[in-house]
Amino acid sequence: MDKSILLRNNVNVKGYGQTPLIFAPGLGCDQNVWNAVAKTFEKDYQVILFDYVGSGHSDIGSYDEVRYSSLKGYAQDVIDVCTSLGLENAVFVGHSVGSTIGMFASMDHPELFSDLIMVGPSPCYMNVPPNYFGGFEREEILGLIDIMEKNYIGWANMFASTAMGNAERPELAQDLEDRFCSTDPIIALQFAKATFFADTRGDLHKVTVPSLILQCTEDIIAPVAVGEYLHKHLPSSTFKQMNATGHCPHMSFPEETAQLIREYLNESIERTIQIGDLR
Template identity: 60%
Template sequence: MDQNILFRNNVNITGKGSKAILFAPGFGCDQNMWRMVAPFFEEHFRVILFDYVGSGKSDYNAYSPSKYSDLKGYAQDVLDICDALNLKEAVFVGHSVGGIIGMLASIQEPDRFEHLIMIGPSPCYLNDPPNYSGGFVKGELEALIEMMEMNYIGWANYLSQVIMKNPDRPELSQELEESFCSTDPTVARDFAIATFFSDHREDLKMVTVPSLILQCSNDSIAPIEVGEYMHRTLSESTFSLMKATGHCPHMSHPEETIRLISDYLTTSYAGCISNG
């Protein structure tokens, strides 16, 4: 077991099961965002939580602008964690860009993963008419990056509300804003560019691991058309449209998130997990 990798990504392990389930955060978030979902799976799984380098309690000294200018750098870190823990046929649960990071890791080493569960994933955020609607035009994303550079606090406040929605529960967007603000602005900017200007549509065709796509209703970051596109393109994919609104159902609607993940895994591992 490589303790350096576990320290680098602040890896934490709980649970009683022998099969591993990894929870990957989304952009600007750390493992704490899974606190209302991950504990449910401790009874039947070995639950693994981690932070991306540059986020949470990771080792910021390990940050490399060149490595993390591309999502494949983050995918390599996931594979490093799998290697350090000798994981095979694990379940990978990724929120937003975390789902795409897990997907890229699975293309490189498919034997490491048995199922991919992606919550609000998007292979490309830019519209590419007439056949693809990612939800954004290039100018909108460029303005977002410019706002990060000019007024990071203002950007964090604005984007947290766009992402979270659920305006009747302002504590949710406030937590997300605080998470953004706890990240080094330069690191966050690099990660934002790697996330929002990436195009991994061609990679979808190389995925061999069965997947579940959880698509939120009224999601400003990953519209329904994106989830449906992924479902059409990914082989062996299951698509589920959630009642949850916004882009962070593991925070805003943890009960529904738990139920849909556990229903999918119950089907896959008959008798292994109950729905509580």
């Protein structure tokens, strides 16, 4: 066990089960966004939470501008954590860009993961005419980055409300904004560039690990067309349309999020048993 890696990413291991269940946050968030969902799995799984370098209680001194200019740098961190803990066949649960990070990690080391569970994922946030609708025009993303550079607090307020939705529950957007504001602005900006300018559509066919796509309703960040595209192009994928609205159902609708994850895992276990019986 490499304790320096566990300290670098502020890794916390909880639970009483044998199967590892790794929860990865999205852009600008720390591991605590998963608390309500992760807690429900502690009885039956080994729950693993971590922070990206630059967020939460990670070691900000470990930040490397070159390494983290690409999502693959964050994916390497996930691989490092798995290797340090001696994990195999772990279930990876990622929110938003965390899903892409898990996908990259699984491409390099498929033996580390049994399943990928993607909550509000997107292989490309930018519209690419004529056949791909990602949700944003290039000018909109450039404007978003410009706001982050000039007024990070203003960006945090605006983007938190946009991503969270559920305007009738303003405390949710405030919670997300607080998490954005606790992240180093310079690091958050570089993470945002790596996220919003990424185009992983050409990599989807390389994913060999079975996956679940949880698509939120009324998600401005990852519209329904994005989830449907992923399901069509991601081998061995299962698609579930959620009743939850907005882009952060693990925070706004943790019960439904946990229920759909558990249902998928139970079905996966049943399939494994059936395959074993056939052999």
